[in-house]
Amino acid sequence: MKAAVFYSARDVRVEDVDAPSTIGPREVLVRPLWCGICGTDLHEYAAGPIVTPVSPHPLNGSTIPQILGHEFSAEVVEVGPQVSSVRVGDRVTAMPLLFDGECFYCRRGLNHLCVRMACVGLSYGWGGLAEFAVLPESTLTVLPDEVSDLQGALVEPGAVAAYGVDTGHVAPGDVVLITGAGPIGALASLYASSLGAQVFVSEVNANRRQLVRGFGVAEVLDPTTIDVPAFLKDLRQGIGVDAVIECSGNERALQTALASVRSAGRVVQTGLHTRPASIDPMVLSEHDITLAGTWCYPVTDFPRIVGLISAGRYPVEKVVSAQIPIEDIVSQGFDTLLDPAGSQTKVLVNARG
Ligand SMILES: [Zn+2]
Numbered sequence: 338m339k340a341a342v343f344y345s346a347r348d349v350r351v352e353d354v355d356a357p358s359t360i361g362p363r364e365v366l367v368r369p370l371w372c373g374i375c376g377t378d379l380h381e382y383a384a385g386p387i388v389t390p391v392s393p394h395p396l397n398g399s400t401i402p403q404i405l406g407h408e409f410s411a412e413v414v415e416v417g418p419q420v421s422s423v424r425v426g427d428r429v430t431a432m433p434l435l436f437d438g439e440c441f442y443c444r445r446g447l448n449h450l451c452v453r454m455a456c457v458g459l460s461y462g463w464g465g466l467a468e469f470a471v472l473p474e475s476t477l478t479v480l481p482d483e484v485s486d487l488q489g490a491l492v493e494p495g496a497v498a499a500y501g502v503d504t505g506h507v508a509p510g511d512v513v514l515i516t517g518a519g520p521i522g523a524l525a526s527l528y529a530s531s532l533g534a535q536v537f538v539s540e541v542n543a544n545r546r547q548l549v550r551g552f553g554v555a556e557v558l559d560p561t562t563i564d565v566p567a568f569l570k571d572l573r574q575g576i577g578v579d580a581v582i583e584c585s586g587n588e589r590a591l592q593t594a595l596a597s598v599r600s601a602g603r604v605v606q607t608g609l610h611t612r613p614a615s616i617d618p619m620v621l622s623e624h625d626i627t628l629a630g631t632w633c634y635p636v637t638d639f640p641r642i643v644g645l646i647s648a649g650r651y652p653v654e655k656v657v658s659a660q661i662p663i664e665d666i667v668s669q670g671f672d673t674l675l676d677p678a679g680s681q682t683k684v685l686v687n688a689r690g
Contacts, residue, residue: 340404340467341666341686343378346385349405349667357463357471364471365423366415367431369688371490371660372465373408374670376519376609381405381459382671388459396437396455399462406465406688407433407458410480410489411472420474428480430492431465431472432639433457449633465490466663466688478639483647487660490685491524491653496634496642498524498584499651501607502532504631505580509533512578514569514597517585517608518545518557520683523656525582525607530554531650537578539565539593544680552655560589566596573599582607588614600624607631658682 338356343349360366380387389403413427423429436443436451443451458464463471480489498521507513511534515525518540526549529536536555540546543559550557558565570577577599583591586608594604595616604626621628645651658681661669670684 338468339663340464341406341663343381343385343389343401343403343405345401346383349382349671351663351666354404354467356469360415360417360471362417362419363474364417365413365420365474365477367411367429367470367472368414369406369465369467369470370410370412370428370486371685372406372688373490373494373520374666374674374684374686375408375494376521377407377459378405379671379674380611383675388456390460394455394460396435396453397461399455399460403459404464404467404470405458406467406686407431407456408490408493409465409688410486411465411470414469417474422474423477423479428486428489429477430480430489430639430643431457432476432478432636433493434633434636435461435473435476436636448636466666466686468688478643480643481647484643485654487657487685488646488654491656491683492639492642492646494520494683495524495528495646495651495653496638497521497607497631499528499638499642500634501525501582501584501605501631502529504629505582505603505605507532507534507580511535511580512569512573513537514539514565514578514581514594515555516581516583516590516594517587518542518549518682519584519608520656521607522582522584523549523552523682524653525584526555527552527653527655528651529582531645537569539590542678545682548656548658548682560593565593569597577602579603580605584608586610591616595620595626595628598624598626600626603627603629605629605631656683657685659684660687661685662687
């Protein structure tokens with residue numbers, strides 16, 4: 338079967354690999370439909386291996402070369418004898434986090450923080466950027482007819498964005514700033530708006546500003562021409578916003594977040610910083626500000642996200658900026674997304690070949 342396989346930095350190959358030949362009693366063979374390229378995949382491509390294992394992964398023994406893809410919709414092709422929650426022909430989305438169920442965090446229901454966490458498409462035998470994959474039944478959520486194949490591939494990043502906004506305790510009527518309009522920031526703007534918040538988005542890239550402006554759910558600001566904290570404070574008689582969801586992983590954006598939030602407000606660090614950032618922690622004390630981080634999402638959240646999409650409340654498909662065949666994944670996927678002036682936000686790959 339055809340698959341996009343990570344070998345090392347700048348070395349992702351679309352090649353023929355052996356298709357799965359057996360499935361376990363509680364496993365499911367699926368045919369991926371659409372699969373997104375994630376920031377984590379980009380980091381692996383640019384500078385990896387980072388999270389892809391170079392020695393056998395403690396949870397499942399996987400090592401590079403690794404079939405990529407952890408944001409995908411799929412069709413069920415075959416089920417193991419003990420599988421009861423999905424049937425052949427069902428369309429599904431996969432919650433890709435794999436955990437041991439036994440560690441300190443797993444025993445407290447915090448499975449996304451498992452000390453032996455692995456992930457489909459990063460540290461597992463299979464991934465969504467291939468013609469077939471084998472997945473544990475427990476990872477699958479069936480997509481109702483109202484949710485398209487394309488939307489099904491956006492449940493995973495949709496859950497990341499939702500967890501960030503939820504951690505900001507965003508309530509109807511709140512004023513929220515989202516810094517960064519990459520895929521997660523763009524999705525966070527849709528989700529915060531669906532909660533009834535007034536949403537502002539700050540983004541330096543003109544193409545990304547234009548995409549989010551087109552959603553019609555947020556006022557979009559250019560931080561290179563506007564003093565964002567001053568603008569937002571002016572808007573509310575010097576108070577500032579109720580919550581900021583920092584989705585860029587950029588030092589200046591984090592500083593903007595802390596300067597824009599009101600006293601007793603919340604700043605959530607959802608974007609991943611790749612180097613240390615300098616902040617003035619005195620602001621946290623003086624203004625009773627909560628600075629929180631989020632990692633992935635609660636592993637139980639996918640049915641809820643699918644429900645929101647199904648109800649038309651969370652139009653995740655709006656963040657898609659390109660749909661490409663798997664053969665073009667390096668030139669039109671990875672290389673295009675790494676271009677800082679690039680025009681792409683979320684590229685979805687057709688893995689069917
Ligand atoms: Zn665990």
